[in-house]
Amino acid sequence: MNEKLELDKRKAFILATVVYEYINTAEPVGSVTLTQKYNLGVSSATVRNELAELESLGYLVQPHTSAGRIPSDAGYRTYVDRLMQPESLTKDDTRRIRDQFREASQELGDVIEQTTRLLSGLSGNLAIAVAPSRDTHAFKHVQLLWLSSRTGLAIVVTSGGVGAQRVFEWTTEVNADELTRLSNALNSRFGGRVMEEIGPADIDAVCAELGTSAEIREAVRGVFATARQTDEPEIAAAGAQNLLDQPEFHDLRKLRAILRIVEEQRTLYDLIADELAAENAAATDAAHVRIGHELRADELSECSVVTVPYRFGDRGVGMLAILGPRRMPYGRLIALASGTARSLGDHLNDVEIR
Amino acid sequence: MNEKLELDKRKAFILATVVYEYINTAEPVGSVTLTQKYNLGVSSATVRNELAELESLGYLVQPHTSAGRIPSDAGYRTYVDRLMQPESLTKDDTRRIRDQFREASQELGDVIEQTTRLLSGLSGNLAIAVAPSRDTHAFKHVQLLWLSSRTGLAIVVTSGGVGAQRVFEWTTEVNADELTRLSNALNSRFGGRVMEEIGPADIDAVCAELGTSAEIREAVRGVFATARQTDEPEIAAAGAQNLLDQPEFHDLRKLRAILRIVEEQRTLYDLIADELAAENAAATDAAHVRIGHELRADELSECSVVTVPYRFGDRGVGMLAILGPRRMPYGRLIALASGTARSLGDHLNDVEIR
DNA sequence: GTTGGCACTCTGATGCGCCGACTGCTAGCG
DNA sequence: CGCTAGCAGTCGGCGCATCAGAGTGCCAAC
Numbered sequence: 001m002n003e004k005l006e007l008d009k010r011k012a013f014i015l016a017t018v019v020y021e022y023i024n025t026a027e028p029v030g031s032v033t034l035t036q037k038y039n040l041g042v043s044s045a046t047v048r049n050e051l052a053e054l055e056s057l058g059y060l061v062q063p064h065t066s067a068g069r070i071p072s073d074a075g076y077r078t079y080v081d082r083l084m085q086p087e088s089l090t091k092d093d094t095r096r097i098r099d100q101f102r103e104a105s106q107e108l109g110d111v112i113e114q115t116t117r118l119l120s121g122l123s124g125n126l127a128i129a130v131a132p133s134r135d136t137h138a139f140k141h142v143q144l145l146w147l148s149s150r151t152g153l154a155i156v157v158t159s160g161g162v163g164a165q166r167v168f169e170w171t172t173e174v175n176a177d178e179l180t181r182l183s184n185a186l187n188s189r190f191g192g193r194v195m196e197e198i199g200p201a202d203i204d205a206v207c208a209e210l211g212t213s214a215e216i217r218e219a220v221r222g223v224f225a226t227a228r229q230t231d232e233p234e235i236a237a238a239g240a241q242n243l244l245d246q247p248e249f250h251d252l253r254k255l256r257a258i259l260r261i262v263e264e265q266r267t268l269y270d271l272i273a274d275e276l277a278a279e280n281a282a283a284t285d286a287a288h289v290r291i292g293h294e295l296r297a298d299e300l301s302e303c304s305v306v307t308v309p310y311r312f313g314d315r316g317v318g319m320l321a322i323l324g325p326r327r328m329p330y331g332r333l334i335a336l337a338s339g340t341a342r343s344l345g346d347h348l349n350d351v352e353i354r
Numbered sequence: 355m356n357e358k359l360e361l362d363k364r365k366a367f368i369l370a371t372v373v374y375e376y377i378n379t380a381e382p383v384g385s386v387t388l389t390q391k392y393n394l395g396v397s398s399a400t401v402r403n404e405l406a407e408l409e410s411l412g413y414l415v416q417p418h419t420s421a422g423r424i425p426s427d428a429g430y431r432t433y434v435d436r437l438m439q440p441e442s443l444t445k446d447d448t449r450r451i452r453d454q455f456r457e458a459s460q461e462l463g464d465v466i467e468q469t470t471r472l473l474s475g476l477s478g479n480l481a482i483a484v485a486p487s488r489d490t491h492a493f494k495h496v497q498l499l500w501l502s503s504r505t506g507l508a509i510v511v512t513s514g515g516v517g518a519q520r521v522f523e524w525t526t527e528v529n530a531d532e533l534t535r536l537s538n539a540l541n542s543r544f545g546g547r548v549m550e551e552i553g554p555a556d557i558d559a560v561c562a563e564l565g566t567s568a569e570i571r572e573a574v575r576g577v578f579a580t581a582r583q584t585d586e587p588e589i590a591a592a593g594a595q596n597l598l599d600q601p602e603f604h605d606l607r608k609l610r611a612i613l614r615i616v617e618e619q620r621t622l623y624d625l626i627a628d629e630l631a632a633e634n635a636a637a638t639d640a641a642h643v644r645i646g647h648e649l650r651a652d653e654l655s656e657c658s659v660v661t662v663p664y665r666f667g668d669r670g671v672g673m674l675a676i677l678g679p680r681r682m683p684y685g686r687l688i689a690l691a692s693g694t695a696r697s698l699g700d701h702l703n704d705v706e707i708r
Numbered sequence: 709g710t711t712g713g714c715a716c717t718c719t720g721a722t723g724c725g726c727c728g729a730c731t732g733c734t735a736g737c738g
Numbered sequence: 739c740g741c742t743a744g745c746a747g748t749c750g751g752c753g754c755a756t757c758a759g760a761g762t763g764c765c766a767a768c
Contacts, residue, residue, distance in 0.1 A: 028729095028730090030729070030730050030731085031730075031731080032729085032730075042741070042742085043741070043742050043743075044742090045732095045741075045742055045743070045744090046740085046741055046742070048730085048731065048732075049732090049740095049741090051731090052731085052732075062730095062731085063750095064748090064749060064750065065730085065731070065747090065748050065749055065750095066728095066729065066730050066731060066747085066748045066749040066750070067729080067730065067731090067749080067750080068729080068730065068731095106520060106521075140501070140507075141499060141501060141507060143497065143499055143509075145495060145497055147494070147495060153494075153495060153511060155497075155509060157499075157507060157519070165511070166460065167460075238617060239617070240594075240613055240617065241610055241613035241614050241617060244606055244609065244610050244613070250606065252598055252604060255598065256595055256598050259594055259595035259598065260595050263592060263593070263594065263595060382760095382761090384760065384761050384762085385761075385762080386760080386761075387760095387761095396709095396710070396711085397710070397711050397712075398711090398712095398761095399710075399711055399712070399713090399763095399764095400709080400710055400711070402761085402762065402763075403709095403710090403763095405762090406762085406763075416761095416762085417719095418717090418718060418719070419716095419717055419718055419761085419762070420716085420717045420718040420719070420759095420760070420761050420762060421718075421719075421760080421761065421762090422760080422761065422762090
């Protein structure tokens with residue numbers, strides 16, 4: 001039960017070393033390699049005994065009888081949770097992240113995409129970014145514009161940029177003043193609110209006060225609904241070609257599974273959705289690692305995902321993620337993802353519409 | 355010289371059959387296969403003689419001495435230009451295209467992306483779509499909005515949707531009326547123009563008339579410049595995982611080259627840019643096919659690209675493209691791309707902001 | 709010009725043997 | 739009791755030879 005007892009100091013060191021070595025070489029690790037490359041102070045025979053025990057405890061597996069050991073999900077898990085040393089960003093990484101955000105876009109969607117490019121480049125894996133739910137954006141401004149006597153343009157601006165815009169054609173003539181008055185009323189009523197606090201009933205109330213026509217009311221409802229729309233959260237991914245470097249993806253079926261996941265926004269989002277939900281509840285900024293079967297997807301049983309939330313003001317939470325083989329440099333990737341998330345949050349707060 | 359003489363009827367038929375058979379089977383085609391599967395009326399020995407001649411003429415090549423023939427670039431070219439029969443869309447394809455556009459988005463960027471998903475799904479290859487240059491969009495509306503005494507929001511709406519929006523912070527206080535008057539002046543001056551006709555000088559002229567401050571003038575210039583921005587044309591691609599099915603991409607290096615091209619918008623755009631330029635000059639709506647080395651990219655020497663323009667009103671021209679192995683069903687893909695381009699153009703005209 | 713026949717070539721699959729890497733086990737040592 | 743040296747055993751991967759199959763080119767005959 002108690003892992004402290006289960007893993008004495010030497011076992012822990014050997015396990016850590018096996019994981020470390022396997023991450024670096026992609027080759028199963030044997031007892032001789034361990035005694036030669038690392039200063040264990042015991043003979044390979046002793047290491048063999050330890051390896052056998054670690055295997056029976058479930059931390060290591062053998063691909064076949066006469067091969068070295070590779071870590072199991074549990075082995076990676078223990079390594080990540082208790083054995084590895086946390087890393088911090090290198091000077092070079094810090095600089096590259098800073099440079100990237102210095103000239104980053106103001107549009108949420110563009111920033112998300114640029115961030116995935118950055119993170120995939122730095123990490124050498126597939127990077128994913130999910131934008132904060134639009135529901136948590138702050139309402140900034142709504143404007144109904146008179147285009148012609150029967151057409152108008154409705155624009156909702158939120159802290160994420162232009163939340164929605166749409167052109168409407170009406171069956172009856174519309175007065176420009178009427179639109180302006182309605183805009184002003186909506187703005188003063190909703191100013192300072194978060195989008196999820198603005199429902200159809202609130203809109204109806206304002207419209208009723210001004211005696212707005214049903215047609216225009218529908219238009220306003222519609223554009224607000226679009227601005228809140230949460231069923232297709234903004235998401236971006238980049239760096240799939242990085243995965244080709246990893247020997248575990250030379251198998252075409254695995255590669256195919258990954259590519260399918262990347263191209264289908266839905267599955268990609270599902271991959272991160274539970275972390276996002278957990279994050280919204282827990283509200284810590286820590287990176288999380290999910291390993292192999294913990295991802296609950298057969299195609300990803302040989303992959304790991306590092307996720308880290310980023311904060312958009314004091315409201316929204318988005319997610320950055322790195323997807324790669326289980327054999328990934330966890331310490332470095334956690335540092336990269338955390339650093340990027342922090343910079344991303346800072347950037348978004350800087351450019352946020354005040 | 356004269357290809358009509360160079361290729362008598364029988365040679366033409368044999369060449370067409372070899373290409374057709376190779377496209378379907380991905381296996382080099384031999385003389386026996388030809389005589390057995392197709393009714394040639396001559397023996398395999400005769401076919402062998404013909405094949406040898408077609409090879410010396412440059413239409414076919416042999417992967418190795420004791421294999422069948424496969425088409426060369428020239429062989430495919432002749433097949434596409436003169437031998438194959440044009441195909442038309444199947445009922446099922448027509449329906450799927452129609453259904454897709456019936457519920458398509460209003461935003462240009464979203465439509466482009468949805469179109470690539472549709473076209474990659476239908477074609478089983480990689481689909482690419484380039485949006486019309488933003489320069490050719492019609493100016494619709496500009497609005498400067500007062501947010502607070504020192505901040506404002508500028509929005510430019512074009513026929514492509516919201517062309518640009520940006521929040522500005524000013525060093526001096528700004529009057530809401532001033533912004534409204536400037537908006538009105540700009541709208542009446544620029545109404546009906548195409549974006550490329552609106553330069554900084556035009557903006558300066560309007561600002562001068564109203565005595566607008568330099569700071570606000572810069573803001574207006576900036577947002578118009580963003581709305582016209584053409585250096586990064588909107589582009590989307592989808593369906594890379596389809597290519598994994600093709601045996602020619604089981605080679606990881608080739609796959610890598612393709613994935614890199616797809617993830618880098620720049621190279622992807624370059625692939626289509628010359629066709630786009632040619633199209634702007636020629637103004638025909640025909641599909642074009644480029645085969646193997648005609649693409650002028652070593653990584654793509656075993657690929658072909660079908661491109662077809664689509665028209666956005668009477669102004670802009672965008673491009674749809676399908677990228678796949680040279681061994682692609684040209685007739686079907688040309689029909690699919692053309693049909694999709696037509697529907698896409700129709701859809702864009704329907705939802706265009708009037 | 710066409711055809712049947714034949715010798716020849718080359719690929720890809722299959723099977724075999726060997727090498728190397730690693731293990732588990734056992735006996736012995738401190 | 740833990741550690742170690744040594745050894746037999748196991749298994750994957752690699753190189754090599756073999757073989758069947760597919761296809762060609764050529765030639766002599768029709």
